Amino acid sequence: MSTAKDVTEATFQADVLENSKPVIVDFWAEWCGPCRMLSPILDQIAEEHAEKIDVVKVNVDENPGIAAKYGITSIPAVFVFKGGEHVASSIGAKPKQVIEQDFADYL
Numbered sequence: 001m002s003t004a005k006d007v008t009e010a011t012f013q014a015d016v017l018e019n020s021k022p023v024i025v026d027f028w029a030e031w032c033g034p035c036r037m038l039s040p041i042l043d044q045i046a047e048e049h050a051e052k053i054d055v056v057k058v059n060v061d062e063n064p065g066i067a068a069k070y071g072i073t074s075i076p077a078v079f080v081f082k083g084g085e086h087v088a089s090s091i092g093a094k095p096k097q098v099i100e101q102d103f104a105d106y107l
Helices: 012-017 033-048 064-069 096-102
Strands: 023-028 054-059 077-082 085-091
Touching: 012 023, 012 054, 023 033, 033 054, 033 096, 085 096
Parallel strands: 023 054
Antiparallel strands: 023 077, 077 085
């Protein structure tokens, strides 16, 4: 089970957009195999970079409004938000080193 905080449409504004740190948002669903593969990788990143960044999860089936707002059409979709803005993306399950490279500016 993931250690990342579950974020909903009710908490997205406070937990992501108003967060003082950059936030990695994992858009996922229960039925998504690649999402389950990616989850422990994001947990490792959350632990290793806890002082610099927060990692949260958004279940797209339970929060379709957020998924629609950010144009999520493929999952897993991993976005970085900083200062309330979407600043980086990674689509699909990737090795930890690739994700860290994609998001190096925020880790």
